[in-house]
Amino acid sequence: MSGEKYVYDFSEGHKDLKELLGGKGANLAEMTRLGLPVPAGFTVTTEACRAYLATGSAPDELAGQIDSHLAALESTMGRHLGDPSDPLLVSVRSGAAFSMPGMMETVLNVGLNDASVAGLAAQAGGDERFAWDSYRRLVQMFGKTVCDVPGDDFSDALEEAKKTRGATNDLQLDAADLRALTERYKHIFAKHTGHEFPQEPQLQLRLAMEAVFRSWNAERAVLYRRQERIPADLGTAVNVVAMVFGNLGPDSGTGVAFTRDPATGAQGIYGDYLQNAQGEDVVAGIRNTVGLEELKELDHRSYDQLIEIMALLEGHYRDLCDIEFTIERGKLWMLQTRVGKRTAAAAFRIAAQLVTEGAIDLDEALLRVNGAQLAQLMFPRFDLAGEPAVLTSGIGASPGAAVGKVVFSAARATELAAAGEDVILVRRETNPEDLAGMIAAKGILTARGGKTSHAAVVARGMGRTCVCGADAVEISRDRFTVAGRTVAEGDVISIDGTSGRVYLGPVPVRPSEVVQYFEGEPVDSTLVEAVHTLMDHADERRRLAVRTNADTGADAARARRFGAEGIGLCRTEHMFLGDRKELVERLILAGADGDRKAALEALLPLQRADFVELFRAMDGRPVTVRLIDPPLHEFLPSLEELAVTVAVARERGEDHAEEAQLLDAVRRMHEQNPMLGLRGVRLGLVIPGLFAMQVRAIAQAAAQLAGEGLDPQPEIMVPLVGAVQELEMVRQECEHIVEEVISGTGVRVLIGTMIEVPRAALTAGQIAEAADFFSFGTNDLTQMGWGFSRDDVEGAFFWRYLELGIFGISPFESIDREGVGRLIRIATDEGRAVKPDLKIGVCGEHGGDPESVHFFHDVGLDYVSCSPFRVPVARLEAGRAAITRS
Template sequence: MPKYVYNFTEGNKDLKDLLGGKGANLAEMTNLGLPVPPGFTITTEACRAYLRDGREPDGLQDEISQHLADLERAMGRRLGDPADPLLVSVRSGAKFSMPGMMETVLNIGLNDESVHGLAKQAGGNERFAWDSYRRLIQMFGKTVLGIDGDLFEHAIDEVKRAKGTTSDLDLDADDMRALVDTFKGIVREQTGKDFPADPREQMNLAIRAVFESWNAPRAVLYRRQERIPADLGTAVNVCAMVFGNCGMDSGTGVAFTRDPSTGQQGVYGDYLQNAQGEDVVAGIRNTMPLQELERIDKRSYDELLRIMEILENHYKDLCDIEFTIERGKLWMLQTRVGKRTPAAAFRIATQLVDQGLIDMNEAVTRVTGDQLAQLMFPRFDASGHTPIAKGMNASPGAAVGKAVFSSERAQELAAAGEDVILVRRETNPDDLGGMIAARGILTSRGGKTSHAAVVARGMGKTCVCGAEQLDVDLENRRFTAPGGVVVNEGDVISIDGSTGAVYLGEVPVVPSAVVEYFEGKGDTSDELVAAVDRILRHADSVRRLAVRANADTPEDAARARRFGAQGIGLCRTEHMFLGERRKLVEDLILASTDEERQAALDALEPLQRRDFIGILEAMDGLPVTIRLIDPPLHEFLPDLTELSVKVALAGEQASEKDRRLLEAVKRLHEQNPMLGLRGVRLGLVIPGLFAMQVRAIAEAAAERKRQGGDPRPEIMIPLVGAVQELEIVREEAERILREVGVDALIGTMIEVPRAALTAGQIAEAAEFFSFGTNDLTQMTWGFSRDDVEASFFSRYLDLGVFGVSPFETLDREGPGRLMRIAVDEGRKTRPDLKLGICGEHGGDPDSVHFCHEIGLDYVSCSPFRVPIARLEAGRAACAAAGSDTR
C-alpha cells in the first residue's frame, strides 16, 4: 500500500511532485533547523486517487490518525481539547504555485468548548479566541460548505456599522462572540445543518475540500492560463496553528529576499499586526512596509533577515516567505521560489551569477521567452500627463483601457474586443477570469504581496495596487480620485505598473528600452538592458538551433537581422501580389490564351525580382528561403457574394470584365480552400507561374552578385504530397537556375500528412524540409483554424480535450509525431538534409524546445519573436545539458 502521509521531518525540496511545493519546502525548512510549526503533508497521490475514485484511498484515515497523534505528542496538546486545544491549519499545496486558487482553512479544532481553552492559553485573551473561532466558521463555511462569502462579509460590516467603525480591530470580544452566533446561523440557514463541532470531522471535511478545490473553476482557469498540467493534483498540509492575531505583539507578513518588481536587493514585504495570514494576501487591510517591523519587534526582525539570507543562499534564488509572529516568537509558514516580474527575472539571474550562486547556463534557464516578450511591450511617455492617483508598482507595464468594476464585465467587454482595466478594492480568486481578460488591474487596497499583485506578476499582467487615494464604489461602478475626479465605468484610464501612476484618459506609448536595444539604439549601461544582452549572448553561444525570420519585405528582413535573425526561413511570395499588383493577378486568372497568360506573367516578374533583390540585400550572406505561391487564386479575386450582387444589380450594364471575373470566381471558388487548388498544384496546373517566380529569384540573385553581394536563396515548393510533384517542379527550376547561372537549394514545405509519411521518398528530390506546422496541424486534426477557433475551442479547453490551443503550441502527439517521422526518414535518405520550421509555432517557447529535441537545424518566426526564439533555443540547449529549468 502506498504511503500517503509524510511528517515535515521526512521530506525535502526535491519531492514537489509528491508533497507539492508548499509541503516540500516546509520539509526543507524543517531540515534546515528553521522555526517551522510541526505538521504533516498528505500527498498528491492521495488527491489523485480521491479525484479518480470519488473517495479517499484505503488506509488514508489510519495514516492521518497516526501522524495526528505524533503531532499531538510533539505539541503536548490534543486536537480540539476543551481545556488546552491543539488547533491546525489545512492548506493546499500543488507542485506549482497557484496563489489563492485552492482552499485553506485555519483554526480547525475550535468549537463552543475549546474556544474557552484557547482564551486560557492566550492568558485570558477572549477577543483573540472568539476572533479565531469566527474566522474558522467564515473560512469553513465558504471553502468547505460552499456558502457565499459575501454573507459573512455583510454580517461583519453590519457589526462595524453598528459600532461606528470601519476597522475589524475596533471590534471587542463581545462583538466577536456575537459574530460567531451570527455565522453559525448563516451556516444553519444555508446548509440546513449546524456547523460541525467535532474537531476531527472539521479536519476531514477540510482535507476533502482541498482535494476537490483542485478542479474548482478558478483553479482550472489558472492552470490553463499558466499551462499547468491538469493531472498533477494537490497535496494537503496539516500544520499546528500559530497565531498572529493574539494582540499587537503578534502579527503576520510576507517577505521577499529581493524586490519581486525590480530585482533589487533589500528588505521587501508587508506586515500586519494582530492579524492572520489570509488578511495580508487578501488585501482587505492595508499593510505596513516590512521595515516597520524593526521598530515594532527588532528581535523578530533581525531573526527574519537572518533566515531570509539562509533561504536565498540555500535555494539560490529569490524566495517568497510567509511568516507569523506569535507573542514575539517568529514562525516560518512557507517559502517558495518567488514569482517575479520579467525585469526582475533578468536582473536577478545575472546578479546571482555575479554572486557566484549560479552559472550562466543556469541563468539562461531562470528566464523565459514569455518574460522577454513582456519586456518588449511599449511603455508610457507620460510627459505632459499628471497622474490622478498613485499606488504601488506591483507588476510593470503600460496598460490602457476602459475602467470596469467586475470580473464579469471585464470578460464581457474583452470578448467584444475592448481593452479594459479591472478596478477593485481588492481582488480575490473569483476575479481570475476578469484579471486574465483585462489589460491591467488597479486596486485601492493591498500591498505588493496581495492577491492582485502576486497573480498579476505571475501572469505578466500590469498591476497597480494599494492606491489608497481612490474611493472605489463598486455598487455604482465608479471611483473618485483626489480633487473630486470621478471615473465612471467605461471611462478610459491608463495605469503604469512600473511607477504606480494612474492617469485619466489614454497616455501615449513609446518603444521599450529592450526593443530600442534590439534596434541598435539601446544603452547597455541600463541595468535591465545589460542583463538581457548578457543572457541572450550566452544563449546564442550555447544554442544548437539557428533562428531565422518569417519576412516578406526588405524592411521586415532588415529588422529581423537587427533582432538577431540568421536568415529568412519563410518569405511568402503571394504577399507580393497584393495591393496594386492584384490587377495583374486578375489578368493572369482571366487569361484565355497562352499569349495573355504570358503577358501577365511578364508584367509580374520584374516586380517580384525587385522585391527579391531588396530582401537578398537585407540578408546578404545569410540564407533566404523563398516559398513559391501557396494560397488558392480565388484569394486574389473579389468576394463571390459581393461580385454576384454587383453584376446582378448592374444587369445588362455590367462590364465584360466583371462578367468574366464572376465566371472566374465561380470556377475557382472552393468549399474548403485549404484543401483545394493551391501550392504545388497551382504550379503544375498554371503553366509558367512557378517558372516566372524561379526566374525572378534567380535574376535577383544574379543582380546581387553583380553588385558585389553574397545572395543565398533557397527555393521552397509548398504543399507537396508526392515526390513526383516535387520532381516535376524541381526539373523546371534547375533548368532556369542553370540558364541564369545561379545556384540555389531546392526543397519543400512539409505541411501535408502524406508528405511527412513519405518523407524518405521526398528527400530524394529535396535538399531541405521546412515544416509548415499551421497547415500540418489543420490537416492532422481535420479542421480549419479560421472556421473552428471561435466556434468550439473554448469548450474543448474547458473539457480538457486541449491543454492549450494546438495552433499556439505544437501538439507533440499529432503533428509532432508526423514531424519526428519526417525527420527520421528524411535523414535516412539524405543525411545532410537541412531541417527547419516556419509555421507560427517557430516562435512559441515550448515548440522551440520540441524542435531542439527532434533535431531540427533552425526555427523561423516573425521578426519581433526572433529574440524570444534565440533565448528559448539557448534554454533548450542548457536543459539538455542537465540544468534545472524552473
Template sequence: MPKFVYGFTEGNRDLKDLLGGKGANLAEMTNLGLPVPPGFTITTEACRHYLTAGAFPSGLEDEIDQHLRDLEHAMGRSLGQSDDPLLVSVRSGAKFSMPGMMETVLNIGLNDESVQGLAKQAGGNDRFAWDSYRRLIQMFGKTVLGIDGEHFEEALDELKAECGAKGDLDLTAADFRTLVGTFKDIVREQTGQEFPSDPREQMRLAVLAVFHSWNAPRAVLYRRQERIPADLGTAVNIVAMVFGNLGMESGTGVAFTRDPGSGQQGVYGDYLQNAQGEDVVAGIRNTMPLQELERIDKASYDELMQIMEKLENHYRDLCDIEFTIERGKLWMLQTRVGKRTAAAAFRIATQLVDQGLINLDEAVTRVSGDQLAQLMFPRFDKATDATLITKGMNASPGAAVGRAVFSSDRAEELAARGEAVILVRRETNPDDLGGMIAARGVLTSRGGKTSHAAVVARGMGKTCVCGAEELEVSTKERRFTAPGGVVVEEGDVISIDGSSGAVYLGEVPVVPSPVVEYFEGEGDLDDELVRAVHRLMVHADASRRLAVRANADNAEDAARARRFGAEGIGLCRTEHMFLGDRRQLVEDLILATGDEEREAALSKLEPLQRADYAEIFEAMDGLPVTIRLIDPPLHEFLPDLTELSVKVALAGDAATAKDRTLLECVKRLHEQNPMLGLRGVRLGLVVPGLFAMQVRAIAEAARARAEAGGDARAEIMIPLVGAVQELELVREEAEGILAEIGVDALIGTMIEVPRAALTAGQIAEAAQFFSFGTNDLTQMTWGFSRDDVEASFFSQYLDLGIFGVSPFESLDRDGVGRLVRIAVEEGRKTRPDLKLGICGEHGGDPESVHFCHEAGLDYVSCSPFRIPVARLEAGRAALTSDGSDTR
C-alpha cells in the same frame, strides 16, 4: 502499498512532484532547523486517486490518523481538546505556485467547547478565541460548504455598523461571540445542516475541499494561463496552528529576499499586527512596510533577516516567505522561489552570477522568452504632459492604457469585443482572475506588494498598481474618485504605470522600451536592465544549437529581423507580394483563356517579383533566404461568389462582359473548402508558367546581387507537397531555369500535409530541405480550420481540459509533434545532410522551440519581433536538454 502521507521531517525540496511546492519547502525548512510548526503532507498522488476514483485511496485515512497522533504527541495536546485544544490549518500546495487559486482553512478543531479552552490557552483572551472561531466558520462555510462568502461579509459589516466599529480590530469578544451565532445560522439556512462540531470531521471535509479545489474554475483558468498541466493534482498540508492575532505583540507578514518588482536587494515585504496570514494577502487591511517590524519587535526582525539570508543562499534565488509572530515567537509558515517581474528576473539572475551563487548557464535557465517579450513592450513617454491623478505602489511594471471597469465580468465582456480595459477594484480576490487576464492592467485602492492583485499580476506579467489609498472606489456606482475631486466613471480612459505606481487620466503616449532599442542597436549598456539582457542573450547565443530565422515578406521586415539577430529568412510568403495593386494582374492570369494572355500577365508580374527579391537579398546579404512559391487559395484573388452573382443579377442585360466572364470563372473555380483545394504545388502544376516565372525572378535577382558584389543565398520552397512526384515535376523545371541563368539554389519543400510527413523518406529523395509548416499541419492533423474553430468551440475545449493550450499557440507534441519526428527520422535516413526547420508561428513559441531542439531540427523561423525570444529559448533548450523543468 504506496505511502500517501509524509511528516515534515521525511520530505525535502526535491519532492515537489509528490509533496507539492509548499509541503516540500516546509520539509526543507524543517531539515534546515528553522522554526516551522510541526505538521504533515498528504501527497498529490492521493489527490489524483481521489479525483479519478471519487474516494480516498486505501490506507490513506489510517496514515492520516497515525500522523495526527504523532502531531498531537509532539504538541502535547489533542485536536479539538476541550480544555487545551490543538488547532490545525489545512492548506493546498501544488507543484507550481498558484497564489489564491485553491483553498485554505484555518483554525480546524474549534467548536463550542474547545473555544473556551483556546481562550484559557491564550491567557484568558476571549476576544482572540471567538475571533478565531468566527474565522473558522466563515472560511469553512465558503470553502468547504460552498456558501457564497458575501453572506458572511454582509453579516460582519452589519455588526460593525451596529457597534459603530470602523474595522475588525474595534470589535469585542462579545461581538465575535454574537457573530459566531450569526454565522452558524447562515450555515444552517444555506445548507440545511449544522456546522460540524467534530474536529476530525472538520479536518476530513477540509481535505476533500482542497482536493476538489484543484478543478475549481479559477484554478483551471489559472493553470491554462500559466500552462500548468491539469493532471498534477495538489498536495494537502496539515499544520499546527500558530496565531498572529493574539494581540498587538503578535502579527503576520510576507517577505521577499529581494524586491520582486525590480530585483534590487534590500528589505521588502508587508507586516500586519494582530492578524492572521489571510488578512495580509487579501489586501483587506492596509499593511505596514516590513521595516516597521524592527521598531515593533527587534528580536523577531533580526531573526527573520538571518533566516531570509540563509534561505536565499540555500535556494540560490529570490525567496518569498510567509511568517507569523505569536507573542514574540517567530514561526516560518512557507517559503518558495518567489514570483517576480520580468525585469527583476533578468537583474536577479545576473546578480546571483556576480555573487558566485550560480553560473551563467543556470542564469540563462532562470529567465524565459515570455519574460523577455514582456520587457519589449512599450513604456510611457515621460516627456508627455500627462494628467497625474494619484500614485500607488508599483506592484508589477508596464504601461497599460484602457477604459476603467469595476468588475471582472465587465472586463471580460469588453475585452472580448477587442477593447482595452483597466480593472479597478478595492482589492482583488481569486474570483477576479478572469477579469485580470482580460484586462491590460489592474488598479486597486488597497493592498501592498504582497496582496493578491500584486502577486498574481507579477506572475502573469500584467501591469499592476496597488494600494492607491487616496482613491475612493465604488464598485456599485462603477466609479472612483481621486484626490482633488477627479471622478472617473466606468468607460473613461486611464493609464497606469506599473513601474512608478502613477495613475493618469486619459491616454498617455508610449515609446519603445530600452530593451527593444538595444535589439535595434541603439541600447544603452549603462542601463542595468539592458546590461543584464545583453549578458544573458550573449550566453544564450553561445549555448544554442538551433539557428533562428525570420518570417519576412519584404525588405523592411528582413532588415529589422537581421537587427534582432535573425540568421536568415525561413519563410518569405510570396503570395503577400501579389496583394494590393498587383491583385488585378493575378486576376488577369487566372482569367487568361490562352497562352498569349497568360504570358502577358506573367510578363507583367515577373519584374515586380524580381525587384521584391532583390531588395530582400540585399537586406539579408550573406544569409539564407527561403522563398515559398505562391500558396494562396484562389478565392483570395477573386471576387466573392455571392457578391459577384448579386452584382451581375442586379445589372441584368447591362452587366459587362468582363463581369459575366469573371462570374463564370469564379463559379468554375469555386471550392467548398479552399484551404484544401487548388493551392500550393497544385496551383503551380495547373497554371502553366506561374512557378517558372517566380523561379526565374528569384534566379535573376540572385545573379544581380552577385554581380553587385553581394552574396544572395536563395532557397526555393515548394508548398503543400503530398507526393514526391509533385515535387519532382516542379524541381525539374526549376533546375532548368537555375542552370540557364547560372545560379545555385537549394530546392526543398514545406511539410504541411500529414502524408508528406509519413512519406518523408520518399520526398527527401527530391528535396534538399524540409521546412515544417506547422499551422497547416496542425489544421490537417486535427481536422479543423483554425479560423473557424478558434471563434467557436476552442474555449469550451480548454475548459473541458481537452486542450491544455491551443495547438495553434503551442505545438501539439503527441500528434503533430510525432509527425514531425517521423519526417525528421525518415528524411535524414534518405538524405543525411537534409536541412530541417520550422516556419509556422510555433517557431517563436518557447515550448515549441524546446521541442524543435529535442527533435533535431536545424533552425526555427518566426516573426521579427519574436526572434530575440526564440534565440533565448533556443539557448535555454540547449542548457536544459536533460529535460529539467525551468519554471
C-alpha cells in the same frame, strides 16, 4: 496500492520531494531540516489527492495514517484536537508542486468549536476577543471553502457589525461584537447548508482536507493551470500544521517577505507586515499593510531573526525566496518559503546578479529566465513627455504600461475583452474568483493591498500590469472617486505598474529599452546588461539556428538586428496584394496564352525588385522563398458581388457582357473549400508560367546582387507538396531556369519543399530524393492533421475543448507533440535516412513558441523561423533547450 505511504511528517521530507509533498510541504520539511522555527505538522501527499479525485473517496489507508500522525503532533504540542480546556488547533492548507497563489483552499483554526473557544481564550491569558475572532474566521473559511456558502454573505455581516459599532476595521470590534458575529456566521452557515456548523474537530479536519483535494479542480485553479501551462494531473498535497497566532495583540502579527524585490530584482529586504492579524489578512489585501522595515521598530528581536533566516534561505535555495511568517507574542514562526514569483525584469536582473555573486553559473542563470518573460520586456512603456496629469498613485506591483476602459467586475472584463476592448479591472482587492477577469484585462488596479496581495502575486506571475494599494480610490458598484473626480465604467485610464501612477485618459507608449537594445541603440541600464549577458550565453549554447518570417526588406532588416540568421519563410503571395492583385487576377482568369504572357511579363520586374530588396537585407544569409501559395479565392473577385452586379445590370438593361464573362470564369474557378483547393504546387502546375516567372525573378535578383559583390543565398520552397512527383516536375523547371540565369555567377540555389500535408510527412523518404531541404509549415500541418480550420474553430469550440481538458493549450499556439509532432519526427527521420545532410527547419508560427522550440531542438531540426519580434525569444529558448538536453 496496499501499503502506500500517504502521510509524511515534516521531519521526513525535503525540498526535492515537491512532486510528492507539493511545494509548500517540501519546503516546510526543508526548513525543519535546517532547524528553523517551523510549527509542527504533517503533509498528505499528492498521490492521496489523485486517488481521491479518481474515486471520489480517500484511500483506505489514509484515515489510519492521519490518526497516527495527528497523535504524534498532539504529543509534540502537548495539546489535543478538540480538548475544551486546552485545545490544539491546526491549519489545513493546499500545496501543489507548482506555486498557484490563491487558487486553492486554506482553512485556519480547524478544531475550534463552541466548547473549546473558552479554552482558547484561557490559552491566550483570558483574551476572549482573540478566541471569538479565531472562531468567526473558522466558520467563515469553513463555510466558504468546504460548504460553498457565498462569501459575500459573511462579508456583508462583517460590514454590518462594523457599521453598528461605528468601526472602520475589524480590529475595533470587541469580544462581544465578535461573539455575536460568530453566531450570525453560524446562522448563515445553517441557512445555506441545511445543518449546523460541525462541532466535531475530527470531522472538521476530514472535510477540510477533502475540500482542499476538490479545490484542485475548482474553476479558478483549472483556469490558472491553463494560463500557466501546469499539468492537470498532478494533484495537490495537503499540509496540516499546528496553529500559531498573529492576532493575539500588538506584539503579534503576520507578514510576507522577499529576499529581493520581486518587481525589480533590486537587492534588499522587501515585504509587508500586519500587526494583530492572521495569515490570510496580508495576501487578501483587506487591510493595508506596513513595510517590513517598520517591523524593526515594532519588534527588533524578531526582525533581526527574520533577516538572518532570509539570508540563510536565499543562500540555501540560491534564489529569491518568498517567505510567510507569523509572530506570536514576540516569537517568530516560519510558515512557508518558496522560490518567489517575480516580474520579467526581476527574473533577468536576479539571474545575472546571482552569477556575479558566484551563487550560480551562466547555464543555471539561463534556465532561471524564459522566452515569455523576454517577450514581456519587449512590450512598450509610457511616453510621459506630454506630462499627463496623475489621477492618483498606489504601489507599483507588476510593471508594464496598460491602457484601457475601466470595469469593476471580472465578468464585465471578460465580456468586453471578448469583444476586442482593452480593459483595466478596478477592484477594492481581488480574490481568486476574479482570475478570469484578471487574465482578460490589460491591467489591474486595486484600492487595497500591497506587493504581496493576491492581485500583485497573480499579476506578476501572469505578466499583467498591476497597481495596488491606491487607497485614495473610493470604489462603488460602477464608478470610483478620487480627489473629487469620478471615473465611471467605460472611461479610459492608464496605469503604470512600475511607478504606481494612474492617469486619466490614454497615455502614449514608447518602445521598451530592451527593444532599443535589440535595435542596436546604446542603452545604459542594469536590465539591458542582464539581458545582454544571458542572450550572449544563449547564442553560445544553442544548436538551433533562428531565422525570421519576412516578406519585405524592412522586416528582414529589423529581424537581422534582432539576431535572425536568415529568412525561413518569405510568403510571396503577400507581394501580390494591393495594386498587383489585378495582375494576378488577370493571370488566373486568362483565357488565352497571350493574356497570360502579358500578365507574367508585367509581374516579373515587380517580383525581381522584391527579391533584390530581401537578398540585400539578408546579404550572406539564406533566404527561403515560398512560391505563391494563396487559397485561390483571395485573388479572385467575390462570386456573390459579381453575381449581384450582373443581376442588377441585367435588370436595368445595362451592358453587362464583360461582367457576365468574368462571372462565368469565376464560377468555373469557384471552390467550396479553398484551403484544400487549387493552391500551392497545384496552382503552379495548373497555371503555366506562374512558378517559372517567380523562379526567374529570384534567379535574376540573385545574379544582380552577385554582380555587385554581395552574397545572395536563395532557397526556393515549393508549397503544399503531397507527392514526390509534384516536386520533381517543379524542380525540373526550376533547375532549367536557374542554370540559364545564374550560370557562372557562383550563386548556389537550393530547391526544397514545405512539409504541410500529412501525406508529405508520411512519404518524406520519397520526397527527400527530390529535395535539398524540408521546412515544416506547422500551421497547415496542424489544420490538416486535426481536420479543422483554424479560422473557423478557434472561436467556435476551442474554449470548450480547453475547458474539458481535451486541449491543455491550443495546438495552433504550441505544437501538438503526440500528433503533429509525431508527423514531424517521422518526416525528419525518414528524410535524413535518405539524405543525412538534409537541411530541415520549421517556418510555422510555432517557431517562436518557447515550448515548441524545445521540441524542435529534441527532434534535431536545424533551425526555426518566426516573426521578427519573436526572434530574440526563439534565440533564448534555443539556448535553454540545449542546456536542458545536455
